[in-house]
Amino acid sequence: MRTHIKTIAFDADDTLWVNEPYFQEAENRFCELLAAWLPPEAASQELFNTEMKNLHLYGYGIKGVILCMIETLTRVSNGTAQLHLINQVLELGQELLNKPIELLQGVEETLEALHRKYRLVIATKGDLLDQERKLTKSGLQDYFHHIEIMSNKQVTNYQKLLKHLDCSPANFLMLGNSVKSDILPVLALEAFAGHIPFHTTWKHELHEEKVEHPNLISLNNIADIIKHLD
Structure with a gap:
């Protein structure tokens, strides 16, 4: 009773x-960084696959997501992504951590x-x-x-x-x-x-x-x- x-x-x-809309905004911007290698929907799926693979290691949260973004960027670019793109991913994470x-x-x-x-x-x-x-x-x-x-x-x-x-x-x-x-x-x-x-x-x-x-x-x-x- x-x-x-x-x-x-x-x-x-x-x-x-509010939380998930901020993550979705960051993910959309991340997918734009991968435009030279993948269309947005495919980039999003690649990130999700990385997150699921690493969930038992990183758990839930922004830091794990950013590590997964860096791993995904490196993988889909075959290691050719320039350093400034990784820096932009780190900036996405810092923005998320400082959201109101x-x-x-x-x-x-x-x-x-x-x-x-x-x-x-x-x-x-x-x-x-x-x-x-x-x-x-x-x-x-x-x-x-x-x-x-x-x-x-x-x-x-x-x-x-x-x-x-x-x-x-x-x-x-x-x-x-x-x-x-x-x-x-x-x-x-x-x-x-x-x-x-x-x-x-x-x-x-x-x-x-x-x-x-x-x-x-x-x-x-x-x-x-x-x-x-x-």
């Missing part, structure tokens, strides 16, 4: 603030309404230093009891989080935009999950099949969760 929920965890990127934090609509109002009634947690993937930077810039850190920067979001990762929080699945709600990372693993534990759609998603996070589960809460936006908990 939803009335048993005591801890609410939030994904960060594209749930609390744009909170999504209703985020601060929702956290303000919930944080006195529930224990609020951030549970997000990504590079530790970058995610800490974004949280600090967001000004939201005081709403949260605990911050968890996760290497991945699979069932075992959530089990570790629940154990650390000393929280039963029946008392836990996860909110996020990725069905693959924020919803399915949580439902597998018989906890509660609220899906907040975002207009664009990294293709590695796509999940096309319809999900049906009694503990799934479908939301139009983050503020909708308040009426589902009342």
